[in-house]
Amino acid sequence: MKNMSAKFTLSVLLVLILGLGITACNNGGNGTTLPTTSAPPAEASAMAIIPDAPEITPAGDPVREQCTGCHAQNVEMIDSSNHAVHDCAQCHIPGEHPQNPLLNESVVNQSNELCGGCHPDQYRSFHTINLESEAREEKATPVGVSPMFDKLMQPYGFTKEHNEPRSHAFMLLDHITVDRAYGGRFQLENWQDILASGNIWDILTDLGQQYTLPESAKAANPVCLTCKTTDNILEWAYMGDSHMFADFDRTSDVVEFIQAVDNPTMGCIMCHDPHTTSHRVVRDGLIDAVTRGDNEIYADVNGESLADIDVVTFRNFRKIGLMEEPIANIICAQCHVEYVCNPGYDMATGEYITMEDPRTNHFPWVNVFDAYEHYNELGFRDFKHAVTGATLVKLQHPDAETNYGSLHQQNGVECSDCHMPKLTNQAGDIYTSHWQTSPRTYIDETCLSCHTDWTEEEAEYRIDSIQNYIKGKLSKAEYWLSELIDTFDLAIRYGVDEATLDEARECHSQAHILWEWWTAGNGGGFHNPDQARESLTRSVEFSKMGIQILEEAMK
Known part of the structure; x- marks a missing residue:
């Protein structure tokens, strides 16, 4: 091993x-x-x-004076930050780059170990x-969060393997090895390596381009990976568009993309700007959603946006969003959000949408009740259901949008208050935990820091009551969607006309979004239980409506 x-x-x-x-x-x-x-x-x-x-990583020979000529913007940013004490060579290995910048690239150390040398508490956590948090725990099992998932999602790639998440330290490893991503081409060299970390290619073995595991899929693409690694961030143009300065874009060979990756998880630079030391966002889909102005889901009572970011453009092809103050509800939305990151179908023409289409890197930035209409306006669907023929959306992990408007969010609670509490190290210094795990894990520092009159047992009891209730509603929504699919099967064999089938398909599309939003998200409905209850009961209503339409046609 x-x-x-x-x-x-x-x-x-x-x-x-x-x-x-x-x-x-x-x-x-x-x-x-x-x-x-x-x-x-x-x-x-x-x-x-x-x-x-x-x-602590030792710095190379000072080079800042040489960098200023071409990288004045970056040098100005770092000179006014807490990192001003560091030379550029702390993170950059210039090599022959200063002598001939066009022919020789500077190597950038993007490892978390570099940051961890000065920030050990954040690194270790x-x-x-x-x-x-178990590995490879399927959602679609009799005891999983979504027992009927495979039937409701067929034939989509997620039916090959769709697992509960585990620690962030494994976010890239688990992506590469999941059966729906690369056809089983990349495997752990040894099953015991399920806990291994370090360089990703020291852990995995490549079975070759021709290998395909039975009952697997090859559905991965570069857009999906921008949530799981920052190793290629300097080689990716805004929105994944093709650009002369970018080695990769939306249409790039995804295997070549991951083979250029070394680090096992996203870097600190996903959320922390190394030049200004400000908090930031780098996901282009989120920057686009926040700045395009067609909808602002994260707003105050007057409709004013709470997503205050200063967009900075580099070399006319990359963008980042800087923050004067950290806004965890936006930073976490880089990944914990619903987004399009794959090919699909054009609703108007029925034609297949390839990764060349900009709609394949898109953040809707809406809540569950507006998602159906948003995707209608976008003209995008992820797949067609194998039995009903309805065009459906595959939801991702809409935790941010679910939290917006919740009781916690309205009272000023941010993601970090529950998932990244302030802790005290052995030297007595306070730091922010970066474990990003369930608030149950350190309930004294999370729930009980506000609910001071509760005991741990009372807090857990309240959490369980919400999640148990929503799990019940989720099961009912799945049951009625399953009944709708079975009724479709009967109606098609019965010869029901296409116009009637299309009417029922619209019911299926709406019922599906209102259901899957909650299997795709984390928290078991706790982030917004009122919204979860209404959404799932509406899903049941749409399923029953579709069943009624089909049954009436078969009389």
Whole structure:
């Protein structure tokens, strides 16, 4: 078995909560909160793997004076930031680039280990592995979140394998190895490497271009990967358009794209600008959604946008969005959002939409009740259902849009308050945890920091009550969608006319969005339970409406 990291060693923290006796011992028997440490607190998880902090990366010979001539914009940004103490050579390896910039590229160190040398608490928490978040746990199982998923989504690629998420440290590894992405071409060299980290190509084996695993799909594309890696960020033009300065675009060979990637997860630079040290967004689809002005879902009571970003353009082909103050509800929306990242079908012509079409990199930036109409206006659908023939949308993970307008968001709560709380390290310094895990993991620092009159057990009970209720509504929505599909099968064999089938297909399309929004999202409806309840019950209504249309036609 390979070492668990090619770039850093892991120290394993196995904290086993074996019973009330140990709990009472650790808490002094009186419920006293344990002090937090430089990693997620010991009581936070039954089992976790926490990496060692990396060494500080030494800088090369100073080169800032040479950089200023061509990169004045970047130098000006860094000179006014907390990183002004660092020379460009701290992150850039110029080589022969200053002598002939057109022929020699400067190498940029984009590893999280570089940042972790100075920010060890953030590094260690981000790369912490929660062993209670299981690997390759399918959603479409009898005990999964969506038991009927495969039937409701056939023949879409997600039916080949669609898993619950696990730690961010595995976001790229799990993408490359999932059966729906590359046809099973890339596999772990050893099943024991499921916990391995480091250079992604030290962990995986390539079975070759000709290999295809039975019951798999080759559905990956470069747009999808912009959420999972920042290694190619300097080689990607705004919106993935083709550009002379960009090595990759929306239509690029996705295997070549991932073979140019080394780091196992997204970099710190996804959310932190290395020049200004400001928080930022780099996902072009989000920048487009926030600035295009056709809809603003994240707004105050007066309709004014809360997504305050300053868009900066580099060399007329790349854009980033800088923030004066961190807005976690926007930063997290780079990935935890509904977006189009794949080919589809044109609703007007019925023709296949390829990755050349800009609609294949698009953030709707709407809530669940406006999604159907938005996709109608966009003229886009992801796939046609195998039985009904209805054109359907494949939802991604619309956590940000779901949170907007919720009770928590209206009271000023941001994603980071629940998923990235402030902790205290062993030296007594306060830092922001970057573990980005469930608030249940450190409930004292999350839920109980506001709900001070609750106990941990009461907080968990309230969370469970919401998620149990929404899970029930989700099951009912799936049942009635399944009934609608079965009724379609009967109606088609019965010879029901196309006009009637099309009318029922519209019901299917709407019922589908109102259902899948909640299987695609995280949180089990907790982010906005009122919206989840209304959406799922509306889904049931549309399914029943479609069934009624078809049954009337068969009388």
